[in-house]
């Protein structure tokens with residue numbers, strides 16, 4: 001690793017992006033963090049409060065003209081994207097960001113993938129993952145090297161957004177085979193792996209990380225141990241039942257965000273998006289937190 005490499009982070013005000021900035025600073029990098037014009041002061045303050053030394057905030061939007069965005073990228077050698085949004089952000093915006101990175105002379109781009117193994121999925125399995133696959137296809141042959149970082153599901157999302165745990169009812173619900181292994185990682189550990197990849201000049205292709213590889217039965221056990229609560233494990237149906245439920249909801253709603261959490265679960269519980277191998281050993285300095293400890297610490301759900 002060269003001394004103090006500079007990394008540009010888009011999405012720095014987000015859940016994952018903020019942690020990536022933190023991890024990069026912790027690992028000795030200089031960071032140029034993109035902040036959208038008009039971003040709330042508290043979001044900017046959260047970044048500047050991290051550490052003034054080594055952190056520059058630059059204003060911009062990844063849909064800005066590539067010439068202007070290239071000025072924001074400046075002399076960063078690696079560009080990380082942790083943006084979230086629709087296809088205008090994830091496909092067109094990220095392609096625009098890569099054009100800007102090329103103009104600025106950056107060498108590598110880490111797209112906002114941060115998911116389970118999206119290389120194994122088909123179009124239609126998950127519409128938000130489709131956009132990431134479309135961005136990857138559009139970036140084939142780009143003038144910067146594209147390195148994808150995958151982490152399975154965030155612990156925060158397994159406890160929160162997925163809607164599996166109902167603390168009031170005292171239940172943990174799941175679809176599919178309770179013994180199917182699932183990949184998952186906390187947001188800070190995903191950020192630490194992403195920073196390690198960004199600072200590793202030899203990293204190429206797609207790198208896969210997991211804080212835990214556990215079945216739903218083991219997940220249930222870890223959540224109980226961590227929380228000190230007894231939760232009844234509820235089986236909602238088979239993976240085929242889940243597919244039918246997704247199709248039923250898709251037919252009944254114009255808004256795919258109403259069932260995207262089920263699409264994420266389907267990709268996991270079928271094993272279709274399961275990692276075949278992990279790259280954790282490449283970065284022994286990152287020691288992911290066990291899920292039970294994460295729950296015990298009362299870490300936030302997302």
Ligand SMILES: NC(=O)c1ccc[n+]([C@@H]2O[C@H](COP(=O)([O-])OP(=O)(O)OC[C@H]3O[C@@H](n4cnc5c(N)ncnc54)[C@H](OP(=O)(O)O)[C@@H]3O)[C@@H](O)[C@H]2O)c1
Pocket residue numbers: 010011012013014015016017034035036039043060061062063082083084085089093112113114115116151152153154157
């Ligand atoms: N594996 C998992 O379980 C899991 C779960 C959640 C997320 N993720 C992935 O993690 C990544 C980050 O998600 P997140 O939850 O951290 O997102 P988030 O909290 O919603 O943050 C999104 C970030 O993108 C920025 N952004 C949006 N549009 C932009 C644009 N046009 N130009 C510049 N910046 C823009 C936002 O800026 P503002 O602050 O100005 O809005 C914000 O900083 C995504 O790839 C997401 O799919 C994975």
